[in-house]
Amino acid sequence: MLQTLVLLLISSSLKHSTAHHFFDPDAINFPLRNVQHSINLDTFVTSERNITAGKCEHVSSQQPLVLNLPGLGMSSPPNPYPGFIDSSTVTCLNLASNDIFQVVPGSFERLPNLSYLDLSKNRIQLCDFFNFGNPHKSLVTLIIEENSPPIDNIDHTIGKSECFPKLRHLYLRRNSIRSLNFSLRKAFPALTHLFLSDNSLDSQTFIRDLPPTLTHLFLEHNLISSLDCKIVRDVQVLHLDGNIVRAICHSNCRETSLRLEGAHKLTELTISSNRITEIESCAFQDSRSLRVLNVAGNSLEEIKRETLERLADLRELNLDDNHLTGVPNLCKNNQLTSVSLRRNKLRTIRRESFKGLHRLKCLFLGGNQIRSIEAGSFEDLESLTDLDLSSNDLDFIPSDWLKWQWNLRTLDVRGNRFKSLEQMSLSSAPLLSTIYLQDNPVSHVSGAVVAKLSPNVVVHLRHECSAGGRDSRSECHARCNEQEVRERNETYSRWINNL
Template sequence: MTYIIAVILVSHLLGGHQVLSHHDRRIIFPLTHIDRSLELHSITKELPLQTGKCQDYRNRDLVLSLPGVSPRVLYPGFITSDRVSCLSLTDSAIEGIQSGSFSHVPNLMYLDLSRNRIQLCDLLSFGNPDELRTLVIDENDSQGQQTDLILSSSSYFSHLEHLYLRKNLIRDIRINLRHQFPSLTHLYLSDNRLEGRLFTHIHLPSTLTHLHLERNWITKIDTQELINLSSLFLDGNRISSICSWQCQGNDLVLRGMRGLKFLSLLRNDVSYIEPGCFNEARNLQSLNLAHNAITHLPPGILDVLHQLEDLSLSYNRLTRVPDVSRLVMIGSLSIDHNYIDRITTRTFSNLHWLKWLSLGGNRISSIETDAFTDLTSLEELDLSHNQLSYLPWGWISDTCLHHLDVRGNYFTSFESLSINNLWTLTHLYVQGTPLASGSTADRWSIGYNTTVHVKYTESVYRSGCYVECDGGYTIPRITFSDKWTWVRRTSKVMKMITCKRIILLFIWINLVSSELNSLCDNNLEINLSKTGLQRLRRKFLSNSLINSLNLQDNQIWSIDAEAFEDLPNLEYLNLAGNFLPYSKLTQDFPKLKTLVLDDALTVASPEDLEESLSLSEHCTPCLSKDKRKTQNFDVNLEIKGALPALEKLHLRNNRISMLSGLENTPNLTHLHLENNDISREFFSTFIPSTLTHLHLENNSIEYLNSSVINQLEVLMLGHNNIYRLCSGDSCHQHKHKFYENDPLLNLAGAKRLEELSIADNMLMEVDEDAFADLENLRYLNLSGNYLEVLPLDVFVNLTNLKSLVLSNNLLRDIPDVDDMENLENLLLNGNEVKVVTGASFMNLPKLKTLSFANNALSQVEPGAFDDLTSLSELDLSGNKLLTLPENWISGISLQRLLLDSNSFTEIENMSLRNISGIEYLSIAGNPMRNFSARALIKLPETLVINIKPPGSARDDGEICQCYNFHCGEGRFKSFEGSELTETRR
């Protein structure tokens, strides 16, 4: 009662007093001489405010929150106070506001009039409180829920920055907002009935940076009038495509949006994205395209988004991971709940800053060993609710992984996870897998600080539907503060010291040097990553036992000439993710074998860097790495120091255009130059004859010197500009106009080559003799190009080839792969093949994996696969198959068969009888209402059948929305995740 008594005592009793009550406490209007804040509780659930909240104004004075007690009509002087800064009059059935009603509250900065009945003519026409910064009029019922409300008049609000008009049934706005709201920065119009054409005549103020239009009736919106926006939210509208110039239908037209940083199109109908549509929005930092109907992204569509940090493509219809390799600043990537069935080699290459990766709820059944290469910052990985039964050894090495989620997969043993040495892991989620019920976690070879989650606890087990439809649960994103570092000596791991006392750590290392020398001959591995180091001074470490030093992700901008002088046995040095202002490497390392300088070089001067970096004791990075990425520079790097033992040099993501001084690395074998600015001129420099592995992905290469190629065993050229593959003299024959500048790769003499990738280039032609000298080649990747046809005998000399990847080209016919006796994997998914003939595959005795996913297959001839006696996995998903011939797959040892997303109406049309030995069958996404178990009667009893599309589903086959209810009782005897296990007696 204290506040109410104070207000009554100071109220000046004028004529026409109104006495209103709030929970038996009286408020008397007019209110004058107010000397303290009064905040009454509202029982109505309020819409949260995102910006411009009362508490955001630090110079505020008194706050009045008076829900449900205001006069029906507000009048000048109903409140008089020069101390009230924030005023809330919600839920009061206010019907009218007289002009000048707030003129006696001259310092009012925040006004909330939500959930009243203000007449439309008064909604914005009550005068101009001079200092008003935030105006909230959400959920107003001005005309008894009348639809198609039109705002046509407004007072002049000179300083208003935040305007909330949510849930007001507004159909149109005919106010010149530029004139009436000249300082407006944030406009919230969500949950109305606005159409996109509105923004061609509304005249938005040039100060507007944030526009919220969630859940309106927008089908088309052109952003040419919104060019000053930094944030645009269009969730829950009716947009079906994104374009820039050639736009038709229900489009978001992105024009002139160079300042746009945040764009959200969650829950629209987007199915088409025009190539190049983001060219004028290349500064995007966050892009949300979740819950749409996207089946694929055009090649290179994301390449211009160098500043993108957060990308969500969840709940779409993607069949493969799009090309994200040029998103060098990406920190969070969500591709969960799509139709992806496998993760191939180097799918996520160059994503050095990626921390959170979500791939749950797909159809992933296999992950190749190098799929997660370069994810050195990865902390959380979600692989839940896929079809994984094992992971290859070394699949997740060189990461900082803390959370691994493999719930709802088919792992039966800890060994099948291949994470024995993943010591950074803090949480492992195995709920809903055979592993959770059949293993004892305390016997697993795993880090001592790892928590294994084998049961759904009450905190996340929301309902009986949870295990089947887990869409709402996400692993909590925990930001670790790196308060300690590790010093590891062979089998011992010792917790050390906080980064505030990093100097003490150096002292400790030096003090124990002599003791360690006397105790053992083992080497020391020192990890000082993420400790806030800025400068390495002379002899900052002194220990002859240290052979490995990790200084990754610090703020190092200066290294003294003799910094490493007392580390004579150093073999591994990692300086990635720092700010080294060097175009020359002058340090001598007599025994160094591996040097990592990924994302470490800048051309800024030491003085500029020293000024930009904070010297706080908390070791918090103050120079943004993304700011460094925006700098327009090329690095001409020269190696001047002696590196006689160096074998592996990593220089990824440094914008290097030239590299010289490799004569100082006479034993170099591995050179990593991914994601730089290298062109053909680079290869006029000296290359050591010892070099065998060359990685040049994501550059601008159109040509490569054949003398370089001839000594290599591994050559990775993905994401460059090569148009043609040829060999020898034929390379000089210009067959087409676009070859006039020789954007080609001459493979003559490349007899040592074992692995070659030219994925995602501009390949349009491969000469018949292109691979004539590549008899030792084991892996060839030509995916993501523009190949329409391949010469008849183009692969005839590749007698040792084991893996051939031709995915995502324009092939209409199956290329000639006959007599490739060592071929084990053939991927033809994402092409335009229509028929698999009976003579398509001859003499391929070792072929194990064959994929035709996402072609245009409508026919498979009898006997098409009869000669593939070793075939264990066949993927025909995403095609147009209506029926398959009898005995079409008999006589082979098939273990996994994928027939998802075809046009089968009955399971009998799949002709599955007599397929012995099969372990897994996927028939999800076909238009089958039901099927008879008779069609499966001769299949193995242990067969696992997937009958449901990816995503959340109930036992009764319907999509489960995952609210707090229990799913219906299952029809099937045994149900796990999204798969059916039939058990017959």
């Protein structure tokens, strides 16, 4: 049920509706003065733009006073000008989707406590993005995303910026930006999060002179072929997914590489869906603090034995959608809690593959060509809770393969060649609660085997959802009525036990 908007004393000409969350454009007159209470729609909180840092409610030390004015639909754009809103109490201002094409210098000077500003989905030219006049001393979060400047605006470079001394979060996604040709250190001396995803950045010259405060840099879905981490040496989180990098190296690098020399502070690196064919064996020599590494969706055929040995603090490793024929050497990565090797070319799981990974909770091996699992392959995985072996060629598993898996809750063996539960040796997993067995040629279910399983186990034998493609099965199954399946299995168990 829609909540009632509470609007109090926002000039005599500002009206509101208690039945719908919209404004009558003819009722809005600028300048707005004497603002005392928030105009705050539900859509402001649940924005589709995925504001991952610097949300309105988090950026101000005082209770946020919000002016949420997106999509007013006024006959002429409400282009900001000095004094167009006059209030010392407003902390958050949303002017998205208003066809604004110009922001006059000094437009926000009468909002001295403004800490959050959203100018997304307007028509502002790139050269005017940061042309607010005098330094804005209180602004913490600035969002200028998905702008559609005039068609004659062919220069996609931002060449200048005023100073924003307290700005920490800057969102510039989906603006067709090719480069930021000015000193970010001087313009944003306190910047911590910079979002440049989904632009047209095409070389490492797109950015220079970063402030030492920058910890999070998001560069997904651009045209970047190389990046030297000397430029971003203080960054802790680096996202480069969806670019065209071909190798990860330390110092002996070719032109199309991510160079990690000097990346001592890096804790999270995601570089999925690039064109990576090689990771230099000493690539992570300076990145020993790395906890999350995602290289999914590339063209790796091999990872040299010593490549990951330096990452003693690694927690999450994702190598999905490569061409690996063997599990990489993980013997020194004993802090790992999640390993994903989906959709590679693995054929055999060997006894030493996961040796020493006592803290591993999630292991995803679906979509390979696995035909055999050697005895004792999982004996060190006593913390394992989720195991995915779906879409392989398994028809038999050694009898003691789950002997040490006292914490295993979920087992996914869909799309294999099991004909019965006996071939899976499941009685050694007392906490196993969910088994996905769809798309196996199961011809019968033995009551004796069911009786040995956990009394609350749910066995999924076929799809209960609408049909879908091979890649959509997990999503389809997740939408099933699990309670209904559980009740059916419990009824079946009681019937078996009464025979």
